[in-house]
Amino acid sequence: MSATLKVKVWRGKTSGSFVDYEVPRLESQTVLDVVTHIQRHLDPSLSYRFACRVGMCGSCAMTVNGVARWTCRTHVSKVADGDALEIAPLSNLPVIKDLATDMREFFDKWAKSHGQFKGTKTRHDEFEQVRPESRERMAANAGIECIGCGVCYASCDVVTWRPDFLGPAALNRAWTLANDVRDNAQRERLKAVAGDVGCHACHTQGSCSERCPKQIEPTAGIAGLKRLAGRAAVRGELE
Amino acid sequence: MSSALNPDAVTQAKLWYWQRISAMVLALCVLVHLGGMIYAVRGGLSAAEILGRTHGNWLFGIFYAVFVFACAVHVPIGFARICEEWLGLKAGAAWLIAKALGLVILVMGLRAVYGVVA
Ligand code: SF4
Ligand code: SF4
Ligand code: FES
Numbered sequence: 001m002s003a004t005l006k007v008k009v010w011r012g013k014t015s016g017s018f019v020d021y022e023v024p025r026l027e028s029q030t031v032l033d034v035v036t037h038i039q040r041h042l043d044p045s046l047s048y049r050f051a052c053r054v055g056m057c058g059s060c061a062m063t064v065n066g067v068a069r070w071t072c073r074t075h076v077s078k079v080a081d082g083d084a085l086e087i088a089p090l091s092n093l094p095v096i097k098d099l100a101t102d103m104r105e106f107f108d109k110w111a112k113s114h115g116q117f118k119g120t121k122t123r124h125d126e127f128e129q130v131r132p133e134s135r136e137r138m139a140a141n142a143g144i145e146c147i148g149c150g151v152c153y154a155s156c157d158v159v160t161w162r163p164d165f166l167g168p169a170a171l172n173r174a175w176t177l178a179n180d181v182r183d184n185a186q187r188e189r190l191k192a193v194a195g196d197v198g199c200h201a202c203h204t205q206g207s208c209s210e211r212c213p214k215q216i217e218p219t220a221g222i223a224g225l226k227r228l229a230g231r232a233a234v235r236g237e238l239e
Numbered sequence: 240m241s242s243a244l245n246p247d248a249v250t251q252a253k254l255w256y257w258q259r260i261s262a263m264v265l266a267l268c269v270l271v272h273l274g275g276m277i278y279a280v281r282g283g284l285s286a287a288e289i290l291g292r293t294h295g296n297w298l299f300g301i302f303y304a305v306f307v308f309a310c311a312v313h314v315p316i317g318f319a320r321i322c323e324e325w326l327g328l329k330a331g332a333a334w335l336i337a338k339a340l341g342l343v344i345l346v347m348g349l350r351a352v353y354g355v356v357a
Contacts, residue, residue, distance in 0.1 A: 158324070161324035161325070162323070162324060190248075191248050194248035194251055194252055195248040196251050196330075198248070198251075200255055226252075226255055229248065229252040229255070230252050230256050234256075238248045238249045238252060
């Protein structure tokens with residue numbers, strides 16, 4: 001382990017360039033530590049985003065040596081190429097400045113995928129009983145821990161090729177709701193997520209599942225949505 | 240399939256069905272085809288000998304006709320996507336090319352089957 005890291009950091013907006021920094025290398029150092037060191041000690045004008053530093057909020061994702069990652073939980077020792085690190089903003093999103101991307105479209109697509117729960121019961125009704133071992137509950141469990149970091153979205157080639165594609169995170173959210181037996185907006189949601197900007201655009205290659213820091217498999221959920229949409233189309237429920 | 244690849248959920252869902260079914264048929268066909276080839280040439284065979292066996296073999300003809308149809312369904316659906324995503328074509332243009340390709344596969348494939356069987 002050399003004493004310093006050679007770090008290239010993206011500066012600018014969509015047009016810009018990489019700037020070189022030297023950062024002291026430390027034990028158990030995370031990529032977020034490196035970025036924070038640069039901002040606190042070398043260049044206070046560097047913009048980036050983080051909040052929790054423990055892998056819960058999903059705000060610190062960046063492209064590290066070409067791969068989208070959550071930086072607060074990524075150790076330098078795991079990703080450095082010798083003593084070299086290249087840190088860029090997430091792909092597939094407009095850059096606001098330096099390492100901070102504009103995530104509005106990413107979250108707008110959750111809304112477009114009907115990512116909100118729609119129930120009928122009120123506080124005066126009895127609790128709905130959902131058996132933990134039921135197939136639906138287990139399918140929802142598999143996708144429910146998403147922290148909205150955008151790593152999957154930045155890793156999806158189809159988002160690059162078809163900017164309207166709703167993307168893995170929004171579709172994963174729709175899949176968890178499709179498995180919520182209390183939800184009564186299933187038909188509208190399925191209509192919203194079927195089609196060539198929805199689940200049918202996915203190539204099932206699995207970059208999103210490979211990269212998701214929470215080990216969620218949006219690819220599997222999207223395949224599930226395709227099955228539901230196929231069944232609904234045959235029954236005439238997608239019209 | 241004319242409105243295919245527009246944001247039409249029903250069309251997309253149906254295309255997905257066709258793509259899956261044709262993929263299953265193709266998987267089976269490829270296995271039978273490879274197995275048949277390996278079996279047929281195990282002692283070395285000439286083109287004349289093969290044609291001698293396939294002539295008038297309608298079962299053989301039907302099998303390969305199914306193979307050709309499955310290709311003609313499967314290839315255009317994927318090809319239209321490639322045209323859209325890699326070549327940046329609009330859905331209409333992509334489908335025009337894809338359908339033309341499907342037709343070429345169908346005509347050339349069936350012609351070949353006919354040539355071997357009849
Ligand atoms: S599996 Fe689908 S959603 Fe995931 S990266 Fe690939 S195309 Fe995108
Ligand atoms: S699915 Fe995984 S990678 Fe995608 S936003 Fe959620 S936590 Fe991040
Ligand atoms: S800072 Fe919250 S997930 Fe990294």
